[in-house]
Amino acid sequence: MTLDDDTCYRALAARDRRFDGLFFVGVRTTGIYCRPVCTARTPGRTSCRFFASAPLAEQAGFRPCLRCRPELAPGHAPVDSTRTVARVAATRIEAGALNDGGSLEDLAASLGLSSRQLRRAVRKELGVSPIELAQTNRLLLAKRLIGETPLPMTQVAFAAGFESVRRFNALFRSHYRLSPSELRRSTVSAGPKDALRLTLAYRPPYEWDALLSFLAARAIPGVECVVGSNYHRTVAVGERRGWLSVSPVADRPLLAVEMATSLVPALPSILVRLRNLFDLDARPDVIAGHLAQDLLLTPSIERSPGLRVPGAFDSFELALRAILGQQVSVRGASTLAGRFAERFGEPIETPIPGLRRIAPRAETLAAARTSTLAALGLPAARAESIRSLARKVACGEIDLEPGLAPTSTVERLMTLPGIGPWTAEYIAMRSLRWPDAFPSGDLGLLRASGAGSVKVLEQAAQRWRPWRSYAAMHLWESLKGSTRRTAERAMVASAQPRGLVALRVRHHPNARRD
Secondary structure: OOOHHHHHHHHHHHHHHHHHHOEEEEEOOOOEEEEEOOOOOOOHHEEEEOOOHHHEEEEEEEEOOOOHHHHHOOOHHHHHHHHHHHHHHHHHOOOOOOOOOOOOOOOHHHHOOOOHHHHHHHHHHHHHHHHHHHHHHHHHHHHHHHHHOOOOHEEEEEEEEOOOOHHHHHHHHHOOOOOHHOOOOOOOOOOOOOOEEEEEEEOOOHHHHHHHHHHHHHOOOOOOEEEEEEEEEEEEEEEEEEEEEEOOOOOOOOOEEEEEHHHHHHHHHHHHHHHHOOOOOHHHHHHHHHHHOOOHHOOOOHHHOOOOOOOOOOOOHHHHHHHHHHOHHHHHHHHHHHHHHHOOOOEEEOOOOOOEOOOOHHHHHOOOOOHHHHHHOOOHHHOOOOOOOOHHHOOOOOOOOOOOHHHHHHHHOOOOOOOOOOHHHHHHHOOOOOOOOOOOOOOHHHHHHOOOOOHHHHHHHHOOOOOHHHHHHHHHHHHHHHHHHHHHHHHHHHHHHHHHHHHHHHHOOHHHOO
């Protein structure tokens, strides 16, 4: 992936970890080169030189930073592979990979390493062992559950990932110098016994209505739905089944999450998935500050400050939905996705009307016949594309979870039959959480941008890097505004005498371009 100097500087100013390892910055005034995530004060633009690799920076006379240690940056050479997967392992540990019977050996194997290599890589990258990292994550989640929920301490311990209450109490005392019961707030309300409530924070502003509208249009019938300002869906994490609902908290930068208590043991994974789905870790100030420099995007940014890029609660579910969306309308793709859920999804009972199915699993679709998939209303070629992807995901050859190198995953996706640049970039944009993904072949983006061809659009999109995914969302959002303005003009025209309308068009030939 090629990044120009201006794009690199914007990524440096944002300190976005997703760009770590893709480039290095040399600071002329100090003679030091750093990673884009370095915590040192951001240098001025004129003081920076950007390099594709650490050797190039050193060849130019720069010495490595002792704070961010460029030698630890994830890279593309084989020697750097363990560093890359160490960061991915940290994300998966946060999501509970070592909880509920998960072992370090299994986690290492899923990343192509031995447990010894993984321990060494994580310690070198983060300064702690994988077990210590998991232990800290468990304690922090337990502390949060004690303060925000009425769960009994035994349930708190197991929900946070501890295998015994005794171990939970001992670690809590040794780290926080008080017992769990001493920390519990007396203000926690009892709440319903069949549901758990938590909150998730974000950086304002947040355009909740626009994100919810996007998800509503693409919701899979039976699996997810939007009612009012609430998002609802069914959930399957491992052997756990249940439902959840998410809604905004009035006048506070929080989302309220309510979920079935049957999902409590899978809580770490669910919280990470929700942060990805609702893009809660974005920096809207930095992103908007850059994109607003383009007059094409300025109106949408002013109308929809804090517009997010919707992620994916389930990566394979999103990839399936993306393939079903090829060459059909958004509504048509949702209809097809609903048929897949009814045919291949596991049934479930929920208190939310309409939610009755778990999204189909990759293993299920991999075992199905192509003709069976096609019978749901697909061309045979597209059914085979779904089956091929399901097989690769089921056997672990393609990993659609956030954190892995997005460019290599995009390349692997495009080797599959029926998956081209649009589908692969859309999956990278939402499943892989790559902020610079850009499905340039999308007809909506071409129409909203006014570009006459994909090539022209791709050239124009260079000025939006490294936030092209957010630019795509603003372009899609601008189509809504265009539709509304067209409807408003039609209403005004219909309320006027026919002769007057004709006179206006005659005297104002450019009126239709507004």
